Amino acid sequence: MTDQNLTTAQSGPVEIAPVQPAVVPQEARAHAADLGEFIAASPSSYHAAAEVARRAQAAGFTLLTEDAAWPVTPGGRYVVVRDGSVIAFTVPATAGPTTPFTIVGAHTDSTGFKLKPKPTTHGAGGWWQVGVEVYGGPLLNSWLDRELELAGRIVTHDGTEHLVRTGPMLRIPQLAIHLDRGVNDNGLALDKQRHTQPVWGLGDAQSADVLAALAADAGVDPADIGGYDVVLAETQPARAFGAGQALFASARLDNLLSTHAGLTALLGRVSTSSASAGSTSEGSTSVEMFAAFDHEEIGSASRSGAAGPFLEEVLVRISTALGATAEERSRAFAASLHVSSDVGHAVHPNYPERHDPANHPVAGGGPILKINANQRYATDAHGAAAWNAACRDAGVPTQEFVSSNVVPCGSTIGPISATRLGIRTVDVGVPILSMHSARELTAVVDPWYLSRAMSAVLGG
Numbered sequence: 024m025t026d027q028n029l030t031t032a033q034s035g036p037v038e039i040a041p042v043q044p045a046v047v048p049q050e051a052r053a054h055a056a057d058l059g060e061f062i063a064a065s066p067s068s069y070h071a072a073a074e075v076a077r078r079a080q081a082a083g084f085t086l087l088t089e090d091a092a093w094p095v096t097p098g099g100r101y102v103v104v105r106d107g108s109v110i111a112f113t114v115p116a117t118a119g120p121t122t123p124f125t126i127v128g129a130h131t132d133s134t135g136f137k138l139k140p141k142p143t144t145h146g147a148g149g150w151w152q153v154g155v156e157v158y159g160g161p162l163l164n165s166w167l168d169r170e171l172e173l174a175g176r177i178v179t180h181d182g183t184e185h186l187v188r189t190g191p192m193l194r195i196p197q198l199a200i201h202l203d204r205g206v207n208d209n210g211l212a213l214d215k216q217r218h219t220q221p222v223w224g225l226g227d228a229q230s231a232d233v234l235a236a237l238a239a240d241a242g243v244d245p246a247d248i249g250g251y252d253v254v255l256a257e258t259q260p261a262r263a264f265g266a267g268q269a270l271f272a273s274a275r276l277d278n279l280l281s282t283h284a285g286l287t288a289l290l291g292r293v294s295t296s297s298a299s300a301g302s303t304s305e306g307s308t309s310v311e312m313f314a315a316f317d318h319e320e321i322g323s324a325s326r327s328g329a330a331g332p333f334l335e336e337v338l339v340r341i342s343t344a345l346g347a348t349a350e351e352r353s354r355a356f357a358a359s360l361h362v363s364s365d366v367g368h369a370v371h372p373n374y375p376e377r378h379d380p381a382n383h384p385v386a387g388g389g390p391i392l393k394i395n396a397n398q399r400y401a402t403d404a405h406g407a408a409a410w411n412a413a414c415r416d417a418g419v420p421t422q423e424f425v426s427s428n429v430v431p432c433g434s435t436i437g438p439i440s441a442t443r444l445g446i447r448t449v450d451v452g453v454p455i456l457s458m459h460s461a462r463e464l465t466a467v468v469d470p471w472y473l474s475r476a477m478s479a480v481l482g483g
């Protein structure tokens with residue numbers, strides 16, 4: 024079956040569209056460089072949410088806390104963080120009870136590993152190790168032989184949350200080929216428990232305490248740690264490379280690429296309007312919102328995930344502040360739009376048969392509209408039309424992704440939040456290679472295209 028498809032796909036009449044010219048616009052290079060800085064500042068979902076809030080506050084957004092009253096008024100800009108999730112929004116000066124919401128969505132978490140309880144362990148040969156649990160569906164092999172850090176949050180006994188990161192400190196070492204002679208012919212088989220535990224030191228077992236390293240970063244006593252959510256993170260900086268410096272490699276492109284694009288779009292609309300028209304986007308007729316959720320890679324079912332109540336509660340609180348009745352809020356939701364972005368698959372030159380024969384998303388060809396008959400993506404005809412109009416307005420090329428019938432696609436936050444809220448939702452993204460690798464690959468130009476299209480969505 025597979026061979027038949029492979030032959031058909033390779034010998035068929037498919038024309039793969041040419042990639043973009045090697046001349047990458049300077050704005051796209053600047054956008055990618057800023058994306059690299061955003062990713063470096065975001066080794067965990069908690070850091071990503073904090074970095075979004077930091078950038079929003081620097082752009083004049085007011086930080087809201089969920090357990091306090093919200094001073095939301097027409098003309099204001101606000102940002103609210105819940106654990107590893109974050110929502111930022113601007114309220115137009117003309118907002119009223121039926122003002123709709125235009126939302127660009129993404130997710131802050133990435134697949135990898137999470138620190139277990141009793142994390143300090145001691146392996147054979149005097150190695151200090153840490154106990155980690157697999158988070159989501161990483162390409163395990165891609166995590167081998169990299170310098171990794173621990174990053175996340177610790178909560179001290181008084182309830183205070185501290186963001187922590189250690190810098191390069193750990194490594195999951197691959198077994199030498201001399202001790203695994205068949206590996207290149209048979210493939211690498213990793214036991215998720217035994218073969219994934221990192222090393223981080225040598226010698227006297229008594230002095231090994233990985234939590235002490237986290238406590239030191241927070242400036243607290245290790246005995247004062249009451250709990251922690253800490254992940255492993257890849258530490259190599261993002262970089263452009265290749266012919267014309269048109270390719271871009273980084274950890275956590277899934278999905279900090281979309282998180283950064285959505286945030287940049289929202290902040291860009293504020294900055295271009297504030298010089299001439301006060302605090303919110305000029306001429307806007309909707310509440311413009313950027314929402315990024317944690318826990319997408321493990322199904323979104325959490326208090327901060329897209330299947331949880333976070334987005335709905337924020338929308339309801341804004342509606343309430345604008346004086347909406349339940350009926351008026353339903354009218355606002357009915358006129359709202361959510362464009363949810365997550366990375367997708369560019370055609371891999373070594374495996375072109377894994378794609379639909381007619382729909383071949385190419386790196387450098389612009390963002391992708393994701394379509395799935397079984398609603399693994401939420402896109403429908405109206406949503407597709409809205410997205411295509413936004414791309415046309417932004418002068419951004421767009422392409423479509425649909426799975427081969429024998430290679431089922433993943434899913435993302437779009438269908439989950441659409442099911443919850445009933446807001447029309449479109450799933451889009453950027454085509455990348457090596458999805459769920461510790462280091463993924465995109466074309467430099469595509470994140471910038473995505474951000475421009477999102478800006479047009481927000482302004483639409």
Ligand SMILES: [Zn+2]
Pocket residue numbers: 130277278319365366435
């Ligand atoms: Zn993703």
